[in-house]
Amino acid sequence: xxxxxxxQASTTAPVNIAVVKYWGKRDPKLNLPTNxxxxxxxxQADLRTHTTAACSSSFGSExxxxxxxxxxxxxGARTQACFRELRxxxxxxxxxxxxxxxxxxxxLRIVSENNFPTAAGLASSAAGFAALVRAIAxxxxxxxxxxxxxxxxxxxxxxxxxxxxxxxxxxxxxxKADGSDSVAVEVAPAxxxxxxxxxxxxxxxxxxxxxxxxxxxxxxxxxxxxQRRAEVVVPRHMLKMEKAIKEKDFxxxxxxxxxxxxxxxxxxxxxxxPIFYLNDVSRAAIRAVEDINTKAGKVIAAYTFDAxxxxxIYYEEENTEAVAGVLKSALGNLDGWQGxxxxxxxxxxxxxxxx
Ligand code: ADP
Ligand code: DP6
Ligand code: CO
Numbered sequence: 001x002x003x004x005x006x007x008q009a010s011t012t013a014p015v016n017i018a019v020v021k022y023w024g025k026r027d028p029k030l031n032l033p034t035n036x037x038x039x040x041x042x043x044q045a046d047l048r049t050h051t052t053a054a055c056s057s058s059f060g061s062e063x064x065x066x067x068x069x070x071x072x073x074x075x076g077a078r079t080q081a082c083f084r085e086l087r088x089x090x091x092x093x094x095x096x097x098x099x100x101x102x103x104x105x106x107x108l109r110i111v112s113e114n115n116f117p118t119a120a121g122l123a124s125s126a127a128g129f130a131a132l133v134r135a136i137a138x139x140x141x142x143x144x145x146x147x148x149x150x151x152x153x154x155x156x157x158x159x160x161x162x163x164x165x166x167x168x169x170x171x172x173x174x175x176k177a178d179g180s181d182s183v184a185v186e187v188a189p190a191x192x193x194x195x196x197x198x199x200x201x202x203x204x205x206x207x208x209x210x211x212x213x214x215x216x217x218x219x220x221x222x223x224x225x226x227q228r229r230a231e232v233v234v235p236r237h238m239l240k241m242e243k244a245i246k247e248k249d250f251x252x253x254x255x256x257x258x259x260x261x262x263x264x265x266x267x268x269x270x271x272x273x274p275i276f277y278l279n280d281v282s283r284a285a286i287r288a289v290e291d292i293n294t295k296a297g298k299v300i301a302a303y304t305f306d307a308x309x310x311x312x313i314y315y316e317e318e319n320t321e322a323v324a325g326v327l328k329s330a331l332g333n334l335d336g337w338q339g340x341x342x343x344x345x346x347x348x349x350x351x352x353x354x355x
């Protein structure tokens with residue numbers, strides 16, 4: 001190994017919030033899902049991961065990962081799969097061009113920071129593994145496409161594959177046993193629907209009791225509702241959602257988003273023992289959105305919850321006062337509510353404003 005030089009590259013990746021949810025693995029080793037999913041990628045300016053990847057022969061012999069200043073275990077199969085795949089792509093480049101420095105055998109040192117709650121149901125694993133994979137790809141000067149990187153990020157955390165794109169993104173479950181077609185693709189860029197907004201209601205920043213990985217494993221093993229969801233409900237929702245996005249039909253988008261969230265959380269309740277991700281404040285947010293829609297006489301706001309109590313509310317800019325304004329005053333005085341953590345996000349250039 002040549003010199004002691006430190007090579008490094010940094011990147012940021014945003015979170016994405018699914019409107020058709022991934023929940024269930026058909027192959028836990030390759031992280032292949034039981035159904036396809038669709039998400040909206042939120043702003044980099046607000047909820048994001050910042051990651052630096054470095055390598056050097058001076059780093060000793062071990063790879064390492066520091067997340068929000070705490071050392072993480074990198075020996076897990078999923079982090080190892082990402083490192084292995086990226087090293088192998090770098091090794092191919094090195095084999096074809098002898099003038100390139102031999103970075104692939106060097107230990108990796110990854111330093112990552114999330115500027116939002118980790119493991120609280122706000123998609124930290126999505127932004128986290130998307131940033132990890134892209135930082136190493138940049139370090140290795142790989143020319144891989146976002147879809148190719150999504151195949152690698154998927155092995156770190158399923159939802160991460162969708163954070164390699166902005167805008168509206170589908171994760172196609174794929175059919176192949178090796179997972180090579182289980183990748184993310186763009187449904188539409190953010191600029192396609194520039195009036196779309198998201199409000200993030202941070203109900204709790206605490207680490208969830210049941211991680212997504214183990215929650216979905218228990219669901220697959222015990223829930224009968226789950227099978228119907230994966231085989232019948234989600235394929236229907238996928239078709240409706242992709243059509244709603246293409247046609248910028250907010251009523252259809254909103255209805256599927258809410259029914260999807262409800263279907264996913266019903267499946268969690270049908271898991272044995274049951275998993276409760278929603279709490280009283282989450283349910284108050286659902287009722288407040290219902291009231292807003294009833295008053296408007298149509299769907300102008302749509303709630304969705306990932307594996308945690310925090311709500312994301314989608315709406316269009318013209319309805320900002322009727323949705324964001326009303327929600328803030330309706331929920332602002334509730335116990336357990338942290339009004340200061342309400343964030344508004346524009347989805348055109350995905351610039352965010354915290355209020
Ligand atoms: P979330 O709802 O936040 O995605 P998960 O249970 O899916 O929660 O995943 C949380 C886990 O993801 C963390 O415990 C950590 O292992 C991993 N993770 C989160 N952020 C990062 C990051 N920036 N880099 C690497 N791994 C991360
Ligand atoms: C409810 O991607 O966090 O947010 O692949 O085990 O890391 P692992 O799970 P993860 O699950 C996300 C579940 C979800 C729905 C979604 O993002 O589609
Ligand atoms: Co996650």
